[in-house]
Amino acid sequence: MAGVSLGSRPTVKDVAAAAGVSATTVSRVLAGNYPVSASTRKRVLRAVQDLDYVINAQARALVGGTTRTVAFIVRDLVGPLFAYIGQGVEQQATAEGRVCLVCTHHGDADRELELIELMREQQAEAVVLVGGGLRTPEHVERMAQIARSLERVGSRLVLCGRPPIGPDAPATVVEYDNEGGAFAVANYLLSLGHRRIAFVGAAEPEHTTTSARFDGFTRGHAAHGLTVDPALVAGGTFDRESGYRQTKALLARDTGMTAVVGITDIVASGVLAALHEAGLRVPEDVSVAGYDDIPLSADLNPALTTVHIPHEELGRSAVRLALHRDDYAQDQHLMLGTHVVIRKSTAPPREG
């Protein structure tokens, strides 16, 4: 800690001067990619320590061409689903020696575009977009443009938990089997004997997550030779309050439902609240299932049957595939499995 000069950051030149060598030699000692005599190395390392020198990542990136940076663009940091995917992204990025840039857009699509542009300026090696999006033709085309735009600067668009945007667009896609999970949960409830199963949170058919889950739900019925009664389908948003309100409405309509599937665990927690309030027992009177398997779901009362998503694995794969896209050129589209986690909130329907 001796000899540190306050005020301005030391550079290789300062270190070189202190060690009595050239800047090149300092660079070589630090990089370790060129033979340097033991005595010189020692002097340089000593000078580095004395001056408390750290390399300037910007300058290095400028000449080296790579920033060792991965960007992670997400709706919100809070919310267990995003947090766990983010955890996976950050973990893998760290494991690969990369640093992680995080930005949130709070659902604003324009802001999302701005952020992608910002990440392009930042030269991020990969730009991971998390969460479902719209699947309108305009949106898909815009995404394809972004993908090409990023490719042009040597970056890579990664869609995480969002379906692909066409075969020609240069993007890495890591999905989970949204539709399959919904199919499985419908199948499970139908196998228990339920025939009047409500689906809460089906608004926004343009939204990829919503539609995939509802499609799986429908297909589950079809597999049992049944169709979904539109009277049992409720809309709403992805929050708890919505689940609560929609369920109250369903109860008021006296639909004869014996089970409810919430489009997310959070929605399902609202469903539970409404059922409890109506004096109905879960699962004795009504079964309830959710989707996402967030940590909270095991703590609900009763513990929630739900569909497990491999959150962290999703994030990790996203980064891994994107950074090694040369090695994994063949499969830049991954579909991770989902499965039903059976807890205490589901049971066979009562007789009669």
Added chain:
Amino acid sequence: MAGVSLGSRPTVKDVAAAAGVSATTVSRVLAGNYPVSASTRKRVLRAVQDLDYVINAQARALVGGTTRTVAFIVRDLVGPLFAYIGQGVEQQATAEGRVCLVCTHHGDADRELELIELMREQQAEAVVLVGGGLRTPEHVERMAQIARSLERVGSRLVLCGRPPIGPDAPATVVEYDNEGGAFAVANYLLSLGHRRIAFVGAAEPEHTTTSARFDGFTRGHAAHGLTVDPALVAGGTFDRESGYRQTKALLARDTGMTAVVGITDIVASGVLAALHEAGLRVPEDVSVAGYDDIPLSADLNPALTTVHIPHEELGRSAVRLALHRDDYAQDQHLMLGTHVVIRKSTAPPREG
């Protein structure tokens, strides 16, 4: 979108050539800090669009001296407390036109140091450290060194939810009143008439968060002329499982407790589970309170009385103060208030 050349990123030179001007002029058009004729501006902007040009943030940082980057170092991304503080940090960083680097150390102190070093390389304008730390003399001294080290490269250490490290160390500190919140919750329970209040999660007295909360708890008793019975103090870690186990142990010891304070809401959720399992009703038989006011706490059964921490405000203030440390030079140490949120898990003790 016409005329884009694939393969390599366009530079100012390319744009300049396309527009028939010099690189300087392009820079000036983009920065808007120098008079440029309308026709020239138009041609330049046209070229920018045609080539799909974006500036190179690294090169700009190299010459400009500032990276417009804020670093956020945290134990984990998951866990509502950290997520909400992170939300605040990211929000304020965005509002100030900064980009946010996020790293996690999973409780590894050496890793934390590595990350700080990495952020120094990255030239982050501020490095925000979140969560409680140790308060051993060595740790404090090491933090002070880091603070000076960061200052030397023009960066700023920010301690968020962690007490200061001495008056001479150049650091920004944003705390919340940990001790005061614990005092308030103890006071509240004592005022309800409780006299046998257990404290779960008091291990690691070196940890700043733990000790501050326990101190407040003790002072609350003192204010009522009481002392804390050591038999009512249980150790353990910050997770749900620990709360569950410690509570079972307390119950087994037959301590006559009528209320339990969990050191965090997560711990309190374990406390609730253990009490329910023992057939005790909350709050009729035993009152329970937590700390942190994470979103989950309102959904527990019963809804948890807890101490609210201004999570997002904590993160926002951290960034704001650090970036404007010249303007806010006088108060680089902020203490945000906490308060008890009374829900359904607390009530007066039963008679007798």
Added chain:
DNA sequence: GGCAGCATAGTTAACGTTTTCTAGACCGAG
């Protein structure tokens, strides 16, 4: 002893910006 070849170190030119500093053109005033 002279020379190929290796080990070590230095010089110089990039990388893509911004920021001086310099310079031409045009204008109105004297």
Added chain:
DNA sequence: CTCGGTCTAGAAAACGTTAACTATGCTGCC
């Protein structure tokens, strides 16, 4: 008609690093 001033534009240097050359001693071999 010329001269100071205002607009506008370009040339060159700088930011901190690395990589491609270049240069110096050595060692060992014929």
